[in-house]
Amino acid sequence: MKKSKLQSKRTTCTPDPQxxxxxxxxxxGRIFRGDVPxxxxxxxxxxxxxxxxxxxxxxxxxxxSVLLIGPRGSGKSLLVKTILExxxxxxxxxxxxxxxxxNGLAQTDDRSALLEITRQLQLENTxxxxxxxxFAENLAFLLDSLKSGGQESQSILFILDEFDLFTNHKNQxxxxxxxxxxxxxxxxxxxxxxxxxxxxxxxxxxxxxxRFSHRQIHLFNSETFEDYLQVVRSVLTLPSNFKDRHFVQTxxxxxxxxxxxxxxxxxxxxxxxxxxxxxxLHRLLTIPVCSLSQDHPFxxxxxxxxxxxxxxxxxxxxxLCGISVLELCLIIAMKHLITIYDGEPFxxxxxxxxxxxxxxxxxxxxxxxxxxxxxxxxxHLTALEFVKSIDSIAKNTPKEYRLVTLLxxxxxxxxxxxxxxxxxxxxxxxxxxxxx
Amino acid sequence: MAxxxxxxxxxxxxxxxxxxxxxxxxxxxxxxxxxLGDRKSYSCPAIFVCGxxxxxxxxxxQTLLKDLELPHVLVNCVExxxxxxxxxxxxxxxxxxxxxxxxxxxxxxxxxxxxLRHLKHNLLSKDLxxxxxxxxxxxxxxxxxxxxxxxPAFLRLQELTQLNICVILLSQIVWEKFQVGTGFYEPxxxxxxxxxxxxxxxxxxxxxxxxxxxxxxxxxxxxxxxxFYSVCKDLNELRHLALLHFPKYCEPITSGEAxxxxxxxxxxxxxxxxxxxxxxxxxxxxxxNQWENIIGQDTQTGCENLPGQGISVRSHIxxxxxxxxxxxASYLASYNPAHTDRRFFTKQGRRGLSNRAKAAAKAKKxxxxxxxxxxxxLDRLMAIFYSIVEENVAPSANILCQISSLVSLNLLAQIxxxxxxxxxxxxxxxxxxxxxxxxxxxQFDIVQYLYDFV
Numbered sequence: 001m002k003k004s005k006l007q008s009k010r011t012t013c014t015p016d017p018q019x020x021x022x023x024x025x026x027x028x029g030r031i032f033r034g035d036v037p038x039x040x041x042x043x044x045x046x047x048x049x050x051x052x053x054x055x056x057x058x059x060x061x062x063x064x065s066v067l068l069i070g071p072r073g074s075g076k077s078l079l080v081k082t083i084l085e086x087x088x089x090x091x092x093x094x095x096x097x098x099x100x101x102x103n104g105l106a107q108t109d110d111r112s113a114l115l116e117i118t119r120q121l122q123l124e125n126t127x128x129x130x131x132x133x134x135f136a137e138n139l140a141f142l143l144d145s146l147k148s149g150g151q152e153s154q155s156i157l158f159i160l161d162e163f164d165l166f167t168n169h170k171n172q173x174x175x176x177x178x179x180x181x182x183x184x185x186x187x188x189x190x191x192x193x194x195x196x197x198x199x200x201x202x203x204x205x206x207x208x209x210x211r212f213s214h215r216q217i218h219l220f221n222s223e224t225f226e227d228y229l230q231v232v233r234s235v236l237t238l239p240s241n242f243k244d245r246h247f248v249q250t251x252x253x254x255x256x257x258x259x260x261x262x263x264x265x266x267x268x269x270x271x272x273x274x275x276x277x278x279x280x281l282h283r284l285l286t287i288p289v290c291s292l293s294q295d296h297p298f299x300x301x302x303x304x305x306x307x308x309x310x311x312x313x314x315x316x317x318x319x320l321c322g323i324s325v326l327e328l329c330l331i332i333a334m335k336h337l338i339t340i341y342d343g344e345p346f347x348x349x350x351x352x353x354x355x356x357x358x359x360x361x362x363x364x365x366x367x368x369x370x371x372x373x374x375x376x377x378x379x380h381l382t383a384l385e386f387v388k389s390i391d392s393i394a395k396n397t398p399k400e401y402r403l404v405t406l407l408x409x410x411x412x413x414x415x416x417x418x419x420x421x422x423x424x425x426x427x428x429x430x431x432x433x434x435x436x
Numbered sequence: 437m438a439x440x441x442x443x444x445x446x447x448x449x450x451x452x453x454x455x456x457x458x459x460x461x462x463x464x465x466x467x468x469x470x471x472l473g474d475r476k477s478y479s480c481p482a483i484f485v486c487g488x489x490x491x492x493x494x495x496x497x498q499t500l501l502k503d504l505e506l507p508h509v510l511v512n513c514v515e516x517x518x519x520x521x522x523x524x525x526x527x528x529x530x531x532x533x534x535x536x537x538x539x540x541x542x543x544x545x546x547x548x549x550x551x552l553r554h555l556k557h558n559l560l561s562k563d564l565x566x567x568x569x570x571x572x573x574x575x576x577x578x579x580x581x582x583x584x585x586x587x588p589a590f591l592r593l594q595e596l597t598q599l600n601i602c603v604i605l606l607s608q609i610v611w612e613k614f615q616v617g618t619g620f621y622e623p624x625x626x627x628x629x630x631x632x633x634x635x636x637x638x639x640x641x642x643x644x645x646x647x648x649x650x651x652x653x654x655x656x657x658x659x660x661x662x663x664f665y666s667v668c669k670d671l672n673e674l675r676h677l678a679l680l681h682f683p684k685y686c687e688p689i690t691s692g693e694a695x696x697x698x699x700x701x702x703x704x705x706x707x708x709x710x711x712x713x714x715x716x717x718x719x720x721x722x723x724x725n726q727w728e729n730i731i732g733q734d735t736q737t738g739c740e741n742l743p744g745q746g747i748s749v750r751s752h753i754x755x756x757x758x759x760x761x762x763x764x765a766s767y768l769a770s771y772n773p774a775h776t777d778r779r780f781f782t783k784q785g786r787r788g789l790s791n792r793a794k795a796a797a798k799a800k801k802x803x804x805x806x807x808x809x810x811x812x813x814l815d816r817l818m819a820i821f822y823s824i825v826e827e828n829v830a831p832s833a834n835i836l837c838q839i840s841s842l843v844s845l846n847l848l849a850q851i852x853x854x855x856x857x858x859x860x861x862x863x864x865x866x867x868x869x870x871x872x873x874x875x876x877x878x879q880f881d882i883v884q885y886l887y888d889f890v
Contacts, residue, residue, distance in 0.1 A: 025477050324669045397865075
């Protein structure tokens with residue numbers, strides 16, 4: 001019944017390729033670039049708190065420091081982005097505030113962070129893109145200009161992404177200075193740190209910690225499945241200012257149908273039980289969104305199922321199917337060694353002996369290979385990191401005697417054996433039997 | 437199915453061209469294209485492509501980017517082994533296409549902040565701001581060893597620069613092995629399945645020399661694979677071997693002994709060579725040039741024994757008389773447990789082990805041949821040395837020098853650090869074959885002295 005309804009709808013609406021392109025660009029922007037969707041879910045309280053804080057800094061010259069803590073993909077950057085977008089509309093706030101964005105991944109030491117700050121604040125000692133002066137000069141200059149200000153001067157908003165990486169800097173001098181300025185009555189500063197480490201306060205030095213306001217905003221994905229469906233809806237809905245009104249209607253009715261579909265719900269439910277993280281939801285939606293085309297203008301439940309099976313592929317098991325028979329034999333020999341000796345590390349000689357016990361049995365069609373050939377296969381497995389050497393002083397031992405461990409689960413091996421193309425029967429039987 | 441006319445704004449011809457160049461990879465091309473989207477649209481920030489060697493990862497990505505004329509930079513992480521080299525390589529490539537720029541002035545950039553700024557500057561100045569810019573990092577597993585922040589930073593390059601950038605990572609190691617620390621932006625993982633047997637044949641058939649029909653070459657490849665496929669699935673290796681042995685395979689035809697259809701005769705001719713090649717060429721004991729020579733000579737003289745004189749056979753080195761004895765002594769010290777020394781090397785022991793001792797040795801097999809060499813002290817080495825050398829040797833500096841030269845030749849390994857001259861420990865790194873070779877030169881029966889062989 002439902003199918004025929006869908007079919008009829010598709011024929012009535014004639015999707016224009018340009019239209020599909022626009023839909024894609026909207027959705028791609030949201031999924032890939034982190035564009036702000038129409039509504040934020042479950043972040044209202046946090047948003048109010050942070051907004052209030054920034055506003056006070058901009059309007060009354062209050063200095064503040066705050067840490068946003070939440071797991072990856074819980075919307076920390078998105079929250080900041082939304083708030084800044086909102087603030088940019090209110091004129092009084094925007095004019096009164098400068099913004100400095102730093103990222104712990106990019107600014108790996110205090111020196112580069114300092115240069116970046118000077119550059120973003122467009123201070124006098126910069127000409128074009130270049131910054132002059134040594135590190136000490138720079139710091140002194142920056143501090144002077146920060147300290148010379150008072151309550152009435154323009155406030156500065158520092159956004160430190162990957163805050164935990166800034167704690168690795170030497171002496172944490174950047175953090176110390178920032179927090180110090182925010183504690184004393186100088187230029188109003190608002191320091192916002194974004195991090196995914198819960199124990200980030202413990203990483204701070206004592207003097208830095210004492211200057212930090214200990215205000216933390218936690219963002220946890222605490223939504224229920226119903227909320228989760230709402231998030232999916234808000235990611236997929238087209239914005240209200242979309243050009244073609246008629247298409248928006250058909251699109252939203254399609255999305256509604258999609259979310260009510262039992263198959264699609266099962267997929268989403270499974271994804272929800274793996275992780276509530278929105279970013280992995282984006283990853284799930286990536287392939288369906290990307291494959292929208294003129295012939296296929298709407299997301300169907302089948303797409304979601306396909307995407308999930310594609311994402312759920314166990315790469316290691318798939319890689320196992322690509323190795324040669326000889327390498328597979330070695331892996332089985334290792335599996336036997338592990339079961340016999342209870343997970344003890346082993347070396348090539350032991351594996352070779354185990355392999356020979358099998359390969360030299362009479363009547364088997366599996367070829368028995370010479371030691372150098374087998375060693376080459378063994379080294380290939382090491383290169384693929386299926387096998388890992390455990391002693392660090394590997395240089396002092398001949399290759400054949402280096403102790404290694406197997407990094408594949410026996411279940412994965414059994415799985416791969418079932419799917420291995422043209423696997424010799426003896427090998428299969430050997431894998432099943434514990435001892436030959 | 438997805439590749440209808442004008443798919444994603446790329447012309448149909450160039451796509452058809454692409455499909456014909458990269459065969460057996462249609463699904464992967466389509467997925468990749470849909471992820472990348474057209475020129476203007478936002479593409480996926482990071483894509484991780486994994487698969488075995490020779491599954492066409494680099495080839496596919498490179499031809500795709502080149503044929504569709506997308507702006508991109510290729511970086512090999514083996515070649516660019518530090519962060520600085522990667523940054524400068526990317527920036528240099530960007531600068532390169534700009535004709536007016538002074539080519540001699542290579543960009544200087546040694547940290548991430550500068551890199552981001554330069555990248556932004558370059559892209560914006562070259563009107564690439566609207567188009568997606570691709571950075572392909574080949575052998576991405578090396579990125580893990582460079583700096584802790586390199587991989588996460590490259591994965592969120594789009595967010596850091598606020599530009600439309602897509603990073604494609606190519607590796608043969610699965611994604612789980614890249615995850616460390618507090619995690620980072622997860623890329624879309626694409627897995628390239630390996631070619632099936634028929635696909636391998638199809639690809640290998642493209643190498644067919646023009647003078648022979650393709651079916652004939654295919655049949656030959658099938659024969660080759662029957663020997664090699666269970667050892668090696670690497671397409672590059674198989675293609676190399678196929679081209680190497682093809683002249684030999686065709687020999688009966690050129691000499692007029694057989695017809696093209698005479699497959700059994702051809703097989704009988706080539707089979708022994710292929711089997712020998714498995715032990716020599718495949719292990720690179722003989723270089724391909726040498727192998728060609730060997731095969732060539734073989735037919736002239738008609739002798740069958742030669743192939744097989746590889747590197748490993750010639751691997752023994754000439755050592756001085758005492759150094760040989762030292763090496764043997766070290767081997768005995770490494771592979772025999774210390775408590776058996778009395779039996780082997782004292783006067784009472786010389787009479788041979790008692791039956792009871794032999795039985796005991798059998799019962800608790802020490803199996804050093806399986807577990808590898810053990811460490812020993814210098815004193816023990818010298819004691820065994822004096823016991824096995826028949827004449828009187830003065831413990832001069834020369835003897836001790838020989839030990840350190842054996843260490844520098846990598847025949848012995850010194851376990852303790854260099855500054856400890858008190859009581860250094862060593863380990864023997866020579867395998868059983870070479871040591872028995874050396875023992876034979878000295879007419880010393882080593883098997884008699886080894887606990888494992890009692």
